[in-house]
Amino acid sequence: MSSPCCGFLAQYTHHHLVAFLLTFFSYVLLHASRKTFSNVKVSISAQWTPSVQNASSPAFSPGETWEENNLFADSDGATLFLGVLDTIFLFSYAVGLYMSGVIGDRMNLRYVLSFGLCGSAIVEFVFGTLTEWLQFYNIYLYCGLWVLNGLLQSAVWPCVVAVMGNWFGKSGRGFVFGLWSACASVGNILGAFLASSVLKYGYEYAFLVTSVLQFAGGVVVFFGLLTSPKEVGLCLESETGLRPVEKDADSHRPLMSDEEDEEGSEEVCDGGYYTIRQGDEEPRETPKAIGFCQAFCLPGVLPYSLAYACLKLVNYSFFFWLPFYLSRNFGWKEAQADRLSVWYDVGGIIGGTIQGLISDFMGKRAPVLAVSLLLAMGALVGYSHSPPDQVVNAALLATTGFFIGGPSNMISSAISADLGRQEALRGSQEALATVTGIVDGTGSIGAAAGQYLVSVIESKLGWMFVFYFFIVMTGCSIVFILPLIVTEIRAMWRERRARAQEL
Amino acid sequence: MTAGSSQRNAAVALLIFHLYLYGSYQLTELQVCHLCNRTVQNSTALGQFCSASAGLVDGCCCLLRKENTSNADYLIGLDLSNCSLSHVEDLQEASTAAMIDISLNPIVQLNNSLFQGFIQLDNLILPVNLTCPGGNASWNKMEVKGDTRHCEGQKDICNQTGHLSLNCPENSLCAAYGPGFFECSCVDNFHGYKCLREGKFPIIKVFGILGASTVLVSILLWVTQRRKVTSA
Numbered sequence: 001m002s003s004p005c006c007g008f009l010a011q012y013t014h015h016h017l018v019a020f021l022l023t024f025f026s027y028v029l030l031h032a033s034r035k036t037f038s039n040v041k042v043s044i045s046a047q048w049t050p051s052v053q054n055a056s057s058p059a060f061s062p063g064e065t066w067e068e069n070n071l072f073a074d075s076d077g078a079t080l081f082l083g084v085l086d087t088i089f090l091f092s093y094a095v096g097l098y099m100s101g102v103i104g105d106r107m108n109l110r111y112v113l114s115f116g117l118c119g120s121a122i123v124e125f126v127f128g129t130l131t132e133w134l135q136f137y138n139i140y141l142y143c144g145l146w147v148l149n150g151l152l153q154s155a156v157w158p159c160v161v162a163v164m165g166n167w168f169g170k171s172g173r174g175f176v177f178g179l180w181s182a183c184a185s186v187g188n189i190l191g192a193f194l195a196s197s198v199l200k201y202g203y204e205y206a207f208l209v210t211s212v213l214q215f216a217g218g219v220v221v222f223f224g225l226l227t228s229p230k231e232v233g234l235c236l237e238s239e240t241g242l243r244p245v246e247k248d249a250d251s252h253r254p255l256m257s258d259e260e261d262e263e264g265s266e267e268v269c270d271g272g273y274y275t276i277r278q279g280d281e282e283p284r285e286t287p288k289a290i291g292f293c294q295a296f297c298l299p300g301v302l303p304y305s306l307a308y309a310c311l312k313l314v315n316y317s318f319f320f321w322l323p324f325y326l327s328r329n330f331g332w333k334e335a336q337a338d339r340l341s342v343w344y345d346v347g348g349i350i351g352g353t354i355q356g357l358i359s360d361f362m363g364k365r366a367p368v369l370a371v372s373l374l375l376a377m378g379a380l381v382g383y384s385h386s387p388p389d390q391v392v393n394a395a396l397l398a399t400t401g402f403f404i405g406g407p408s409n410m411i412s413s414a415i416s417a418d419l420g421r422q423e424a425l426r427g428s429q430e431a432l433a434t435v436t437g438i439v440d441g442t443g444s445i446g447a448a449a450g451q452y453l454v455s456v457i458e459s460k461l462g463w464m465f466v467f468y469f470f471i472v473m474t475g476c477s478i479v480f481i482l483p484l485i486v487t488e489i490r491a492m493w494r495e496r497r498a499r500a501q502e503l
Numbered sequence: 504m505t506a507g508s509s510q511r512n513a514a515v516a517l518l519i520f521h522l523y524l525y526g527s528y529q530l531t532e533l534q535v536c537h538l539c540n541r542t543v544q545n546s547t548a549l550g551q552f553c554s555a556s557a558g559l560v561d562g563c564c565c566l567l568r569k570e571n572t573s574n575a576d577y578l579i580g581l582d583l584s585n586c587s588l589s590h591v592e593d594l595q596e597a598s599t600a601a602m603i604d605i606s607l608n609p610i611v612q613l614n615n616s617l618f619q620g621f622i623q624l625d626n627l628i629l630p631v632n633l634t635c636p637g638g639n640a641s642w643n644k645m646e647v648k649g650d651t652r653h654c655e656g657q658k659d660i661c662n663q664t665g666h667l668s669l670n671c672p673e674n675s676l677c678a679a680y681g682p683g684f685f686e687c688s689c690v691d692n693f694h695g696y697k698c699l700r701e702g703k704f705p706i707i708k709v710f711g712i713l714g715a716s717t718v719l720v721s722i723l724l725w726v727t728q729r730r731k732v733t734s735a
Contacts, residue, residue, distance in 0.1 A: 223725040231732050
């Protein structure tokens with residue numbers, strides 16, 4: 001068991017490690033600053049409103065300390081506006097994703113990534129810290145800044161997935177990407193801890209710390225990232241003989257396609273595509289970037305995008321609204337609620353990694369997703385009836401995170417990489433960033449619509465109906481990937497029968 | 504003639520002297536002291552209070568000259584009685600007063616927040632048709648003497664238990680702020696809007712460390728990674 005493992009790892013150089021860590025941490029920092037916003041919602045809401053008193057009691061004095069700011073008359077108005085901000089952010093993020101994927105496949109990934117990180121950091125600084133220092137509160141300024149933030153942040157994800165796809169090939173992709181896609185959850189955890197420790201100085205310092213960190217991350221990425229092995233003359237290693245997880249010759253195939261294995265294929269140093277080269281007939285061309293519509297029409301992109309829209313809705317609603325729900329519903333303090341919401345992300349990390357590993361062993365992704373999503377529906381029911389005990393709540397949160405975060409992480413990373421490197425592309429087109437952009441963009445539109453719906457449902461019907469809404473959405477995502485599940489299960493049965501016949 | 508000119512000289516000298524005195528009073532020319540065109544009489548309660556406290560009379564005010572602060576007068580008494588005032592708008596200049604007399608005036612109604620901030624006020628004399636501001640809970644002794652109402656001994660509304668439950672929000676303490684008023688001031692180390700913020704953020708320390716590590720990591724990574732770039 002040790003030699004295949006070491007062999008598995010031997011193909012990776014320190015460049016691989018640095019690429020993994022840099023992309024991992026740039027997305028961690030991005031998510032940390034996003035999480036900061038959701039964790040300081042209660043404090044921002046308090047800053048924007050005057051003090052609440054019964055109608056009969058006089059207002060508190062001195063007015064500067066208690067009554068002066070009335071951007072919103074009461075906390076309900078502030079909450080609604082915060083929901084609107086979330087929605088605006090996600091919509092502009094979705095639009096930006098469609099564009100950034102296309103841009104990333106055409107321009108230097110390193111420049112786009114650094115630009116996105118540093119630009120977004122500056123906007124966040126202006127949004128949270130500068131407005132507070134200047135005591136300038138304005139609804140339109142906040143909306144405009146957050147739209148800009150969404151557009152800039154959208155540059156990051158397609159680039160990091162593309163860089164990872166360049167460095168890490170087919171074998172063990174599920175596991176490596178599963179581990180790597182923990183970056184979003186790690187970012188949430190980091191953001192939660194940063195916010196809760198700095199929050200006592202004032203919410204503007206939470207924004208300050210995370211935006212400066214993100215800017216520093218952008219600088220480090222600019223100076224240290226190699227976007228692909230080709231830059232230093234390395235080849236993406238071929239997987240001949242170093243596959244501990246797959247036991248038959250079919251493993252050359254991407255896990256998505258149904259095509260037969262080609263005999264006598266040679267692995268060529270072309271960024272991980274499995275193409276056939278007969279001699280030296282064709283001069284190698286630099287791969288062209290794929291068009292948006294072509295990428296959209298690739299097999300598997302549409303069902304996974306729609307499924308991801310539903311799933312990301314649930315995932316992001318937990319992400320954005322959980323601390324708020326915990327402090328409003330159970331009456332816990334904001335800092336406590338922040339720390340508790342970490343458990344959801346812990347579950348997501350473990351879920352993504354383990355499910356990626358399982359899907360690598362099985363050679364199939366969709367069945368793993370389906371089982372996990374079915375169990376997720378049960379977990380949501382369980383969580384909605386959670387008692388006000390912090391330990392039980394944390395355990396249920398972790399379970400829910402495992403079953404929802406796992407598929408979510410897989411679709412957005414490993415499966416996007418699979419889709420972007422299909423046989424159908426035949427090595428002639430760069431599609432990874434574009435496909436990632438499409439999948440995540442559709443997901444973000446779903447999440448954006450969901451944010452608004454969550455705040456509407458909550459104010460009209462209460463939190464229980466919000467959970468029912470989540471369960472319905474999870475069901476919908478299963479429905480969308482049903483055709484793929486059916487295909488893959490049929491393929492599994494065929495293989496098993498074929499193997500049984502051989503014996 | 505000479506007597507007249509010397510008298511004129513004396514008047515001029517006195518005028519200059521008074522101007523100098525008024526000039527040395529600087530900006531503390533309190534408007535409220537000249538609402539009435541008379542000075543505090545020794546026979547009134549306020550006059551007796553003023554002489555007992557060794558204060559100076561200026562118009563309707565009784566002032567105490569403070570030794571340490573230069574030329575800043577400290578108003579301790581105000582006498583606006585029998586002034587034909589139909590309404591009293593703003594007495595904020597007299598917020599340090601310990602005794603105020605506005606009796607014998609045709610005032611119909613007192614502004615609710617008129618005495619907000621009057622933490623030293625221990626003796627208030629009103630026309631009999633008005634009630635003591637803050638009511639029973641704010642004054643130790645309230646009595647009617649003829650056609651004046653006397654409110655004496657301001658009570659600290661924060662210390663009281665009873666139907667008035669004064670809850671200052673988190674991180675703030677109740678402090679008396681005049682008869683019937685209270686102020687919520689931030690507790691030690693808390694500051695800012697709604698007393699939400701605690702302490703001072705160590706900006707220099709945090710960002711010094713951050714900047715240094717960024718520079719170090721960037722250099723390290725550039726040397727190990729990007730320096731070996733072969734193709735564009």
